[in-house]
Amino acid sequence: MANKPTRPTCSGPDQPLCLTPSLGAVSEVAAAGVIGTGTHNTGIKHGILPTQVVALTLLTASGEILECSESINADIFQAARLHLGCLGVVLTVTFQCVPQFHLHEVAFPSTLTEV
Numbered sequence: 001m002a003n004k005p006t007r008p009t010c011s012g013p014d015q016p017l018c019l020t021p022s023l024g025a026v027s028e029v030a031a032a033g034v035i036g037t038g039t040h041n042t043g044i045k046h047g048i049l050p051t052q053v054v055a056l057t058l059l060t061a062s063g064e065i066l067e068c069s070e071s072i073n074a075d076i077f078q079a080a081r082l083h084l085g086c087l088g089v090v091l092t093v094t095f096q097c098v099p100q101f102h103l104h105e106v107a108f109p110s111t112l113t114e115v
Contacts, residue, residue, distance in 0.1 A: 032090035036083045050081040055094040058087060065091070 033039075035050040055069040058080055066088075068077035080087050 014080055022115040031093040031095075032083075035081055035093060036090070038082050047097075049083075052095045052097075053081045053093055054096050055092075056080055056090055058089070060088040063097055 017057060020038075035053055035056075039049045055067070056066055056077070058066045058076065060066060066073050068080055070077060076087070080090065083090065090111075
């Protein structure tokens with residue numbers, strides 16, 4: 001059974017829902033797939049979604065479960081944030097989130113020199 005994407009939730013009464021500041025264009029991809037492929041979209045001011053990961057849990061081919069973050073297994077954490085499916089199975093992902101916001105999309109045809 002494939003993982004289904006879930007909406008992130010924040011704890012606390014002031015933030016019932018929060019989001020990553022960078023939103024990918026495809027919503028049907030699980031969190032591990034989003035970071036594993038370097039999904040991006042929201043513009044030059046925000047990094048790709050893997051830059052929003054603050055921790056993850058990885059199941060390696062040897063069966064070891066590794067907790068990873070900037071302070072725990074930091075070298076593996078850096079590689080796992082854009083894993084391309086090569087390091088094992090990503091079991092959990094923790095994103096850095098911001099309070100809920102409204103996004104306004106403006107779409108128009110243009111040439112590269114115009115943007």
